[in-house]
Amino acid sequence: MQTASENPRGAGPDAPLFQERAICYIDLLGFSNAVVSGAKSQDQINQLAGLLLEAESLVTRYEASELTFQSLSDSIFISTVSDSAENIKNLVTCCQDLFTFFIERGFLARGGIASGPCMISNSIVLGEPVVRAVKLEEQVADYPRIVINKRTMDILKDSDAGEFIEANLVRGEDGPYWINPFVPLFDFALQSDERFKASRGETSDAALKERQQFIDEINHITDFISKSMYSLQESRRAFSFYYWIFKFYRSRLTVVSERIGSEIRLPEFTA
Numbered sequence: 001m002q003t004a005s006e007n008p009r010g011a012g013p014d015a016p017l018f019q020e021r022a023i024c025y026i027d028l029l030g031f032s033n034a035v036v037s038g039a040k041s042q043d044q045i046n047q048l049a050g051l052l053l054e055a056e057s058l059v060t061r062y063e064a065s066e067l068t069f070q071s072l073s074d075s076i077f078i079s080t081v082s083d084s085a086e087n088i089k090n091l092v093t094c095c096q097d098l099f100t101f102f103i104e105r106g107f108l109a110r111g112g113i114a115s116g117p118c119m120i121s122n123s124i125v126l127g128e129p130v131v132r133a134v135k136l137e138e139q140v141a142d143y144p145r146i147v148i149n150k151r152t153m154d155i156l157k158d159s160d161a162g163e164f165i166e167a168n169l170v171r172g173e174d175g176p177y178w179i180n181p182f183v184p185l186f187d188f189a190l191q192s193d194e195r196f197k198a199s200r201g202e203t204s205d206a207a208l209k210e211r212q213q214f215i216d217e218i219n220h221i222t223d224f225i226s227k228s229m230y231s232l233q234e235s236r237r238a239f240s241f242y243y244w245i246f247k248f249y250r251s252r253l254t255v256v257s258e259r260i261g262s263e264i265r266l267p268e269f270t271a
Helices: 029-038 041-061 084-103 128-142 152-157 162-168 185-196 202-232 236-260
Strands: 002-004 017-029 069-072 075-081 108-120 125-127 147-150 169-171 178-179
Touching: 002 162, 017 029, 017 084, 017 125, 017 128, 017 169, 029 041, 041 069, 041 075, 041 084, 075 084, 075 108, 084 108, 084 147, 084 152, 084 162, 084 178, 084 185, 084 202, 108 128, 108 152, 108 236, 125 128, 152 162, 162 169, 185 202, 185 236
Parallel strands: 108 147
Antiparallel strands: 002 017, 017 075, 017 108, 069 075, 108 125, 147 178, 169 178
16 A cells, blocks of 8 residues: 555655555653753754764665654654565664664663554654554653564564564563664674684784774663663652663673673662
8 A cells, every 4th residue: 555645735756655654653761851951052952963863874774674764852753664574674673773872872762663554754754553653652661662562563473583573572571572672782792702703813903893892882881871870869760761771781781791701891780
């Protein structure tokens, strides 16, 4: 189902299309506060705008799945045609990239993914899956995670995506599946470590540099989470977000640390 809608603007290049799509809605936690605190400084607003432009470039590189990106302050919408499991997989991977991108820059992400018929153009995202994705973020996700609804999961389960689901998604104790955002980063770190250990020769310098890059990236996230835990103890709601991600991140990072070694720092917190 893909037709140009009947609208006053005709069927030009920005005419909305009505089609089956998977919609991801992301709320950047703490971004609004950063906007308000920097409202009188053009440099600070430019920095925040720059983050959103960088995020858009991460999304648009998934050309095969024609992912779209739209942002309004701390709200981000990403979508893709939901006619194949491959497109849904790319949407999940894109969300993983964005989650890591923003946490490295001091912001947690919470969101929802839903599928169904909707209208989309460069300026419009309208339809049932938009409403459902927003409700998932507001009413189901609770913590900094991106939850996926049943209809979208059915698209994955009806294809040969069992291995992808097991590797990249988590079935929450509260029911819904949600995205494990750290899979690509940890996988790349482990792969670079293996290449380094196997290349004790001509390519060892390049392999060492690549390995160190991923270790530094992981340790940067570790330090951010640990520092946030201590600085937010007086704010119960914000602290609960970071404590939740602290527990999940540490549990998954422990496996990586055991394989790579003590260069990987685990997040620490003592109340």
